[in-house]
Amino acid sequence: xxxxxxxxxxxxxxxxxxxxxxxxxxxxxxxxxxxxxxxxxxxxxxxxxxxxxxxxxxxxxxxxxxxxxxxxxxxxxxxxxxxxxxxxxxxxxxxxxxxxxxxxxxxxxxxxxxxxxxxxxxxxxxxxxxxxxxxxxxxxxxxxxxxxxxxxxxxxxxxxxxxxxxxxxxxxxxxxxxxxxxxxxxxxxxxxxxxxxxxxxxxxxxxxxxxxxxxxxxxxxxxxxxxxxxxxxxxxxxxxxxxxxxxxxxxxxxxxxxxxxxxxxxxxxxxxxxxxxxxxxxxxxxxxx
Numbered sequence: 001x002x003x004x005x006x007x008x009x010x011x012x013x014x015x016x017x018x019x020x021x022x023x024x025x026x027x028x029x030x031x032x033x034x035x036x037x038x039x040x041x042x043x044x045x046x047x048x049x050x051x052x053x054x055x056x057x058x059x060x061x062x063x064x065x066x067x068x069x070x071x072x073x074x075x076x077x078x079x080x081x082x083x084x085x086x087x088x089x090x091x092x093x094x095x096x097x098x099x100x101x102x103x104x105x106x107x108x109x110x111x112x113x114x115x116x117x118x119x120x121x122x123x124x125x126x127x128x129x130x131x132x133x134x135x136x137x138x139x140x141x142x143x144x145x146x147x148x149x150x151x152x153x154x155x156x157x158x159x160x161x162x163x164x165x166x167x168x169x170x171x172x173x174x175x176x177x178x179x180x181x182x183x184x185x186x187x188x189x190x191x192x193x194x195x196x197x198x199x200x201x202x203x204x205x206x207x208x209x210x211x212x213x214x215x216x217x218x219x220x221x222x223x224x225x226x227x228x229x230x231x232x233x234x235x236x237x238x239x240x241x242x243x244x245x246x247x248x249x250x251x252x253x254x255x256x257x258x259x260x261x262x263x264x265x266x267x268x269x270x271x272x273x274x275x276x277x278x279x280x281x282x283x284x285x286x287x288x289x
Contacts, residue, residue, distance in 0.1 A: 024281045030060035030288040034257050037284055038083035040231070040268040041067035042174075044276050053078055055277050059284055065266060072117055083264040084229060085110045085122045090165060093127015094145030095138045095181050103127075107149045107160065114158045120263070121161040121229050122153070123203060126182035126191070138181050143194045153199040159228045163203040164188045166211040174270065175238045176211070185213045189223055201228035207268070210235045210247060217255040224259040232287065233269035240269055240279050241286045253287045 030037060041064050044052055049071045056064055056078075063083035064075055072082060088106040092099050103124075110122040126142050133141070146160060153160050167183040169176025182188050192200045204227045210216050220227065234245030241249045253265065265287055271279040 022285075023278050024059075024285050026058075026277075026281075028059055028281050028285065030284050032060055032062065032288070034289055035253060035287055036062045036262070036264050037287060038063040038065055038264045038266040039280060040065055040266055043268055043270050044280070047276055050074070052277075053080065055280075056080060059281055060288075061284065063264060065264075069113065069117075082114075082117045082119045083121075083266055084161070085114045085117075085119050087122055087124055090125040090163075090177060090180065091128055093125045093181070094142045095127040095133060096130045097141050099127060100141070100145045100148070103145055104149050108152055111149075111153055111156050111158045115156050119158070121159045121201070121203070123229075124160045124162050125165070126162070126180065126188075128177075128179045129181045135181075139187075139191060139194070142181075142191055146191075146195045146200060150195055150197045150200055154197060157199075159199050159201045161201045161203040161229045162188050162192055163205055163231075164208050164212065165205070166208040168211055169236075169238075172238075183208075183212055185209055185219055185223070189226060192226055202226045203229045203231065205231040205233075205268070206247065206252060207231065207233035207235055207238055216247070217252055220252075220256055220261075221259055224256075224261055227261060228263055230256065230261070230263065230265045231268040232265060232283065233267075237272075238270050239272045241267075241283045249286050250289055253289050257289065 039056055039061055049067060053074055057080055063081040065084035087110040088103045094100055094103045114122050164182055164185050165177045165180045167178050167180045170178050188202060192202055202223060204220060206216055209219060234241050235247050267283045269283060273279040
């Protein structure tokens, strides 16, 4: 009897959860009324960009990122913008002073590209921890590096967006980054504040924040004035925003919208479905609140 009652309670409780969005067909187009969505192109390899670009335009996305600049003209033909420019990569970062000249050069180069294509954000990273470099020295090295380039970013009116990455997941080279220094959201915010510039911002990756810190909506509200870009993915596994993961994405996106955030929300999950474009349409529809 007790087991029967418990089963009934569990069924009732599950019945209160929001329904998972149905997978839209190929005619689906996001409204874009409250959320500007983009997609991270590398997640959809080996799908040709000549296929992905028109498909993204058809489903109502506003932009694409993580794509080679040679495809920017094709994106423009389809009415798509560039939501984020890359720079020095997450491994070779300013944690080590040996990387400073490289990082500064790459950031300046990316700022120029951002100006050319009317892009608001250039991504930056701390890089990986290095033996013999203490946390205090790593912080100092990062801040000094970004201070060296931030005046140029201010002059060009482009943001440097620092991304936190999780260091816990070692199952796949793009699902987690063991050894990454900037793996804590509060540390990243402290680094940003030490640079002390309106152009030094935070890239809030929901997937990485959930794995390392949790409390996603509260943390977004806490730091929303510093946030200039957002990434999505299902947790655990970095898969679709579906019933297999632990996050309630419609609630998270509503909370983000309520802060007044008007930047891009970029789908950065790694598809597990056979039909990758159906997977993307589903994710876009989930976030099209």
